[in-house]
Amino acid sequence: MSLHLFLLFLHLIAVAIWIGGMFFALCCLRPAVTQVLEPQQRLSLLHAALGRFFRYVAIAIAVILASGLVMMAHIGFADVPRGWHWMLAGGIAMMLIFGHIYGAGYRRLGRAVKAGDWVVAAMAMNGIRRLVVINLVLGIVTIAFAIFGSAF
Numbered sequence: 001m002s003l004h005l006f007l008l009f010l011h012l013i014a015v016a017i018w019i020g021g022m023f024f025a026l027c028c029l030r031p032a033v034t035q036v037l038e039p040q041q042r043l044s045l046l047h048a049a050l051g052r053f054f055r056y057v058a059i060a061i062a063v064i065l066a067s068g069l070v071m072m073a074h075i076g077f078a079d080v081p082r083g084w085h086w087m088l089a090g091g092i093a094m095m096l097i098f099g100h101i102y103g104a105g106y107r108r109l110g111r112a113v114k115a116g117d118w119v120v121a122a123m124a125m126n127g128i129r130r131l132v133v134i135n136l137v138l139g140i141v142t143i144a145f146a147i148f149g150s151a152f
């Protein structure tokens with residue numbers, strides 16, 4: 001098995017965890033807890049669940065970046081299809097947005113949950129939700145660059 005294929009395998013597992021986790025959080029977990037739980041329990045649960053998910057996202061980001069850059073460097077940055085550069089740009093934009101979600105929104109949510117300030121916690125959670133929607137859409141567009149990019 002070539003190194004390229006092994007790196008591609010790691011790259012795609014990490015992408016699946018990140019994109020799949022965002023889809024699950026947005027489309028399944030959040031609507032379900034909104035329907036079933038009161039704000040206090042809902043926001044505490046979302047804070048605990050997101051904290052765990054974000055740790056895996058941080059690992060996924062390290063794997064995506066390292067595997068992607070090594071695969072590109074191996075072929076030569078000037079020689080890869082143009083779509084791969086768009087994948088790199090999309091990936092970096094997603095990583096910066098994740099940094100903002102974690103460094104600003106999630107910390108704000110954590111402080112508000114600890115203080116029992118459910119209004120501020122709900123606002124912080126709403127901000128996180130909006131940024132995760134953007135990252136999910138960007139992720140799907142980035143996958144399109146990766147797949148159709150070879151044609152350019």
Ligand code: HEM
Pocket residue numbers: 008011012015019064065067068069071072084087088089090091092094138139140142143146147
């Ligand atoms: C941020 C830095 C990234 C770099 C440097 C990078 C680079 C690469 C490279 C070199 C390949 C190998 C393509 C091949 O052999 O066909 C690849 C494949 C792929 N990447 Fe990325 N990537 C990055 C981020 C992402 C992100 C964030 C996503 C998804 C959201 C993504 C999705 C994919 C997919 C779906 C493939 C498989 C494409 C195929 O084999 O046809 N990549 N990436």
